[in-house]
Amino acid sequence: MGIFSQGKRRRLRFVSSSSSSEAPSRSECVVCLQTMGSLTNKPRIFGPLRNPPCTRIHQIGALVLIAATFLLTRLFDQSSLTSCQYSSTVDQTRRSENLVRFTGAVGSMLWPHRGYGSQISLKIYVYDEVEIDGLRPLLYGREGKISPDTCVKGQWGTQVKIHRMLLQSRFRTRKKEEADLFFVPTYVKCVRMMGGLNDKEINQTYVKILSQMPYFRLSGGRNHIFVFPSGAGAHLFRSWATYLNRSIILTPEGDRTDKRDTSAFNTWKDIIIPGNVDDEMTTHGAKLVQPMSLSKRKYLANFLGRAQGKVGRLQLVELAKQYPDKLESPELKFSGPDKLGRREYFEHLRNAKFCLAPRGESSWTLRFYESFFVECVPVIISDHVELPFQNVIDYTQISIKWPWNRIGPELLEYLDSVPDEDVERMIARGREVRCLWVYAPESQPCSAFNGIMWELQRKVRQFHQSAETFWLHNGSIVNRNLEEFSHWKHPLPLP
Numbered sequence: 369m370g371i372f373s374q375g376k377r378r379r380l381r382f383v384s385s386s387s388s389s390e391a392p393s394r395s396e397c398v399v400c401l402q403t404m405g406s407l408t409n410k411p412r413i414f415g416p417l418r419n420p421p422c423t424r425i426h427q428i429g430a431l432v433l434i435a436a437t438f439l440l441t442r443l444f445d446q447s448s449l450t451s452c453q454y455s456s457t458v459d460q461t462r463r464s465e466n467l468v469r470f471t472g473a474v475g476s477m478l479w480p481h482r483g484y485g486s487q488i489s490l491k492i493y494v495y496d497e498v499e500i501d502g503l504r505p506l507l508y509g510r511e512g513k514i515s516p517d518t519c520v521k522g523q524w525g526t527q528v529k530i531h532r533m534l535l536q537s538r539f540r541t542r543k544k545e546e547a548d549l550f551f552v553p554t555y556v557k558c559v560r561m562m563g564g565l566n567d568k569e570i571n572q573t574y575v576k577i578l579s580q581m582p583y584f585r586l587s588g589g590r591n592h593i594f595v596f597p598s599g600a601g602a603h604l605f606r607s608w609a610t611y612l613n614r615s616i617i618l619t620p621e622g623d624r625t626d627k628r629d630t631s632a633f634n635t636w637k638d639i640i641i642p643g644n645v646d647d648e649m650t651t652h653g654a655k656l657v658q659p660m661s662l663s664k665r666k667y668l669a670n671f672l673g674r675a676q677g678k679v680g681r682l683q684l685v686e687l688a689k690q691y692p693d694k695l696e697s698p699e700l701k702f703s704g705p706d707k708l709g710r711r712e713y714f715e716h717l718r719n720a721k722f723c724l725a726p727r728g729e730s731s732w733t734l735r736f737y738e739s740f741f742v743e744c745v746p747v748i749i750s751d752h753v754e755l756p757f758q759n760v761i762d763y764t765q766i767s768i769k770w771p772w773n774r775i776g777p778e779l780l781e782y783l784d785s786v787p788d789e790d791v792e793r794m795i796a797r798g799r800e801v802r803c804l805w806v807y808a809p810e811s812q813p814c815s816a817f818n819g820i821m822w823e824l825q826r827k828v829r830q831f832h833q834s835a836e837t838f839w840l841h842n843g844s845i846v847n848r849n850l851e852e853f854s855h856w857k858h859p860l861p862l863p
Contacts, residue, residue, distance in 0.1 A: 490828065550584070554595070595641075650805070656710060660719065724747045727752075
């Protein structure tokens with residue numbers, strides 16, 4: 369062994385633990401590990417030993433260090449795995465907590481606490497038709513002859529129903545100074561459809577009523593609510609972009625644009641509301657038409673609507689001609705002796721597993737909501753559609769959304785491949801959710817009205833301001849002329 373000057377083999381000397389008065393240091397243990405060799409105690413040669421001799425205590429300490437390192441590594445790995453599993457569980461729990469929970473009873477639900485609070489705590493002021501000059505024409509037409517009972521019917525009846533419910537609501541306040549939000553009642557879609565006002569008159573009347581609302585001026589309109597119940601949305605008021613661009617708009621339409629390709633819907637401030645399904649289909653107990661069992665339904669799918677010259681709808685009509693046994697798409701007549709009545713319409717609608725809801729003049733269609741009450745699975749064919757209460761409803765569990773550009777035999781092949789048990793599952797979940805499409809009295813725990821109130825609660829701000837609002841050191845709110853809010857006079861310059 370050339371590394372030994374005297375040709376003698378060095379051997380490790382072990383002494384008893386009693387000969388060492390101190391515990392081995394970490395560096396001594398490392399040296400000991402290098403010199404320990406194998407478990408047979410055969411020495412390994414690394415060079416001249418310049419370190420303190422490796423005693424038995426050093427060897428034991430080294431083994432303890434190895435064992436401790438092994439155990440700590442295992443514990444860390446297990447902790448990391450548990451942490452990942454916990455994180456995944458938390459994500460799933462948070463996702464479920466963000467959804468509406470149904471208690472099992474029909475029409476009974478619990479709104480998620482996160483982001484909404486434990487209960488609705490709102491104070492909404494409803495403008496009276498006699499306090500604002502111009503409100504009556506927006507409600508009843510220029511001659512005051514249009515009846516609200518007429519306007520409450522049909523798919524635009526939400527403008528009347530929400531107004532009526534707020535008038536009877538526990539969330540209504542008659543004191544403007546304590547209100548969180550302000551509701552401006554108009555039936556403008558109905559009034560326009562019945563010739564009560566033309567577009568120019570509607571625009572002028574809206575500007576007139578807004579100039580009489582100091583609280584609208586105070587907040588720049590941010591705490592004022594307007595209902596536009598049709599596919600036209602806020603475009604019924606041509607100057608909406610000037611005056612209502614900060615206000616809260618309730619509408620079923622989230623994609624309709626004007627000629628300048630400007631959408632009136634803003635996902636951050638506005639609220640999508642359900643369309644107005646016929647009351648005779650939504651009331652508890654006896655309905656106009658009862659759902660059928662899947663085995664008795666004649667068609668795989670149906671499309672019950674007018675083509676309106678829209679490419680996608682025309683494609684569905686042609687597809688029905690190619691596959692008449694699978695897809696029903698009758699020519700609907702809404703006048704004359706062959707007019708399709710309400711009962712006949714819903715009887716057709718219930719006779720298929722899937723109800724197709726393609727885009728028409730706008731992205732939303734009432735058929736989507738109607739399908740839940742005849743218990744067929746809605747198939748949305750409208751790429752840009754916005755749906756109500758998206759914060760709390762998982763629409764993948766109750767409906768299908770199909771690309772607009774894939775209308776054709778492929779659509780029918782896909783629908784035909786969906787197992788009946790999956791169809792039944794989606795129908796059952798839709799049966800729970802559909803109470804949110806019903807404009808029922810506030811006393812009903814699950815209703816479109818209560819859903820809207822929950823969403824409005826998220827819009828409440830503690831403080832409102834506008835470009836024309838100023839305040840002083842004592843908290844006084846003033847205008848540009850330093851006039852206190854209580855002294856602002858009509859007509860007010862609009863923001």
